[in-house]
Amino acid sequence: MHRRRFVQSSLAAAVVASLPAKQSLAALLNLTTEVSADVPAMTGDGAEVTLKQSAVQDLSNSLRGQLLLQGDDGYDKHRRVLYPEYDKYPGLIVRCAGAADVRNAVNFARTENLLVAVKCGGHGAAGNGTCDGGMMIDLSLLRNVRVDPIARTADVSGGSLLGHMDHETMAYGLVTTAGTVSHTGVSGLTLGGGFGRVGRRFGLALDNVLGVDIITADGEFRRANKDENPDLYWGVRGGGGNFGVVTSFKFQLHPMQRQVVRGRFSFPGSEAKQVLNFFAEYSENAPDNLYVSGGVAARANGLGVSVSIIYSGPLDKAEDFLAPIRKAGTVAAEDVRTLDYVFVQKMGDNTDIRSVAASKSGFIEDLTPQLIDAIISGMVPHPGRSHSMAFQQSGGAIGRVAVDATAFPHRDSKANMLCGVRWPYGEEGAEHRAYVEDYWKDIEPHTKGFYTNDMLKESQGEVNLNYLGNYRRLVQIKDKYDPGNLFRLNANIQPSV
Numbered sequence: 001m002h003r004r005r006f007v008q009s010s011l012a013a014a015v016v017a018s019l020p021a022k023q024s025l026a027a028l029l030n031l032t033t034e035v036s037a038d039v040p041a042m043t044g045d046g047a048e049v050t051l052k053q054s055a056v057q058d059l060s061n062s063l064r065g066q067l068l069l070q071g072d073d074g075y076d077k078h079r080r081v082l083y084p085e086y087d088k089y090p091g092l093i094v095r096c097a098g099a100a101d102v103r104n105a106v107n108f109a110r111t112e113n114l115l116v117a118v119k120c121g122g123h124g125a126a127g128n129g130t131c132d133g134g135m136m137i138d139l140s141l142l143r144n145v146r147v148d149p150i151a152r153t154a155d156v157s158g159g160s161l162l163g164h165m166d167h168e169t170m171a172y173g174l175v176t177t178a179g180t181v182s183h184t185g186v187s188g189l190t191l192g193g194g195f196g197r198v199g200r201r202f203g204l205a206l207d208n209v210l211g212v213d214i215i216t217a218d219g220e221f222r223r224a225n226k227d228e229n230p231d232l233y234w235g236v237r238g239g240g241g242n243f244g245v246v247t248s249f250k251f252q253l254h255p256m257q258r259q260v261v262r263g264r265f266s267f268p269g270s271e272a273k274q275v276l277n278f279f280a281e282y283s284e285n286a287p288d289n290l291y292v293s294g295g296v297a298a299r300a301n302g303l304g305v306s307v308s309i310i311y312s313g314p315l316d317k318a319e320d321f322l323a324p325i326r327k328a329g330t331v332a333a334e335d336v337r338t339l340d341y342v343f344v345q346k347m348g349d350n351t352d353i354r355s356v357a358a359s360k361s362g363f364i365e366d367l368t369p370q371l372i373d374a375i376i377s378g379m380v381p382h383p384g385r386s387h388s389m390a391f392q393q394s395g396g397a398i399g400r401v402a403v404d405a406t407a408f409p410h411r412d413s414k415a416n417m418l419c420g421v422r423w424p425y426g427e428e429g430a431e432h433r434a435y436v437e438d439y440w441k442d443i444e445p446h447t448k449g450f451y452t453n454d455m456l457k458e459s460q461g462e463v464n465l466n467y468l469g470n471y472r473r474l475v476q477i478k479d480k481y482d483p484g485n486l487f488r489l490n491a492n493i494q495p496s497v
């Protein structure tokens with residue numbers, strides 16, 4: 001589609017003409033897309049529609065950010081999410097520069113009945129940050145963190161990444177719970193849960209949300225906190241993106257020292273059962289300032305098992321927690337270091353890209369000997385793939401919140417268990433997919449529900465059940481704030497109206 005861009009002032013035109021990377025200045029200089037034709041699009045119900053050229057032009061003119069249509073410079077970059085297999089082409093991408101743009105986008109999408117995808121960090125396992133034919137609301141221009149060190153709070157814009165938040169808050173010796181890979185989005189992670197290395201001390205990311213600014217499906221700006229719209233405040237803490245687009249979070253921050261101890265121990269696969277039994281007991285009895293992760297992996301040359309910790313307590317006490325791990329089995333490799341917490345939070349970047357098509361996950365309330373047997377016996381080393389099972393620990397402060405205090409109900413879980421099977425991207429994967437489906441059959445009976453942020457293609461019935469006793473209340477909130485189910489690309493709560 002051929003499209004001409006025009007610049008709204010001659011000064012801006014001169015500046016742009018002199019710069020090679022002019023598209024990156026689009027939002028800054030208020031470049032407006034000239035829409036030259038009607039735009040094909042998709043509704044939420046999957047019907048093909050044609051958007052009138054004039055309507056799309058009005059939308060573009062209303063933005064401080066940028067509208068991207070197929071063929072525009074930047075469209076291909078911004079349509080993408082983390083996982084390359086979600087190779088989708090939105091009908092239009094609205095790059096919102098502020099809450100006013102989000103409002104205009106939501107109003108347009110609702111009026112035209114469009115399918116809507118909301119993208120913050122683009123890490124969503126199901127690829128719901130993008131879509132074919134609908135509107136992608138891209139929040140990547142909306143990245144800002146303002147720390148109030150006196151009140152110990154942070155205002156975090158809805159498109160921010162975890163690394164932005166850790167960087168800004170730790171400058172004042174303050175943190176809030178964030179996940180373990182710094183380029184994950186604050187919004188997706190927080191609205192669905194938010195496990196992380198300090199979660200056992202300070203709760204899930206969502207437990208630290210004091211309030212949100214949100215544009216709901218009717219296009220209204222709403223503040224939700226314990227005093228204003230308390231029902232919505234309850235719902236966004238676990239109900240994901242079901243009610244609207246969060247433009248800003250207010251987080252509670254907590255004092256913490258910069259230095260933490262990281263220890264990683266590997267053991268031979270022949271000791272996998274013994275080490276996992278140790279891991280079960282050790283993580284069960286861990287204090288809140290000890291985050292324990294572990295896992296078993298099958299590669300071409302056999303099994304391996306590991307136990308890792310992040311200790312954020314007094315540094316001179318770290319050895320008390322390292323020593324027992326050394327006795328768990330025959331240590332094949334050990335790496336113990338005192339490190340900057342913000343650096344640790346980036347250590348998994350780029351190396352932790354999981355294969356979505358072949359992953360499985362579920363919460364466990366106990367790592368029983370029977371489950372350990374099932375985990376190990378089903379793992380088959382294979383030259384063409386790697387297979388791992390890891391545990392994202394919960395408990396501590398996460399488990400001390402009542403099941404109905406927020407919409408996130410899985411407070412009794414001891415860990416989120418994640419199984420991933422990877423093979424080189426682009427290679428035929430049918431055999432590996434079948435393998436992981438088969439493997440998970442023996443594991444699943446030991447799980448109780450799943451983390452909505454990791455969900456893939458669960459049925460609507462499974463999604464409803466997974467909200468446990470909080471489901472009915474979530475439907476009431478959905479009926480009030482999104483009765484037309486505009487926000488449906490998520491662990492969807494279907495309205496009853």
Ligand SMILES: Cc1cc2nc3c(=O)[nH]c(=O)nc-3n(C[C@H](O)[C@H](O)[C@H](O)COP(=O)(O)OP(=O)(O)OC[C@H]3O[C@@H](n4cnc5c(N)ncnc54)[C@H](O)[C@@H]3O)c2cc1C
Nearest residue numbers: 120121122123124128129179180185187188189195241246
């Ligand atoms: C490498 C990697 C590491 C991870 N590590 C952790 C971890 O340590 N702890 C943990 O708890 N989880 C972790 N996760 C899972 C993570 O929580 C989810 O993938 C989460 O959805 C990512 O959010 P995002 O904003 O990056 O994704 P996106 O794909 O941008 O968003 C996911 C969904 O959130 C909703 N959404 C996004 N932004 C908004 C908004 N502003 N308003 C309303 N709705 C919105 C939309 O429904 C969207 O589809 C990890 C995932 C990956 C890929």
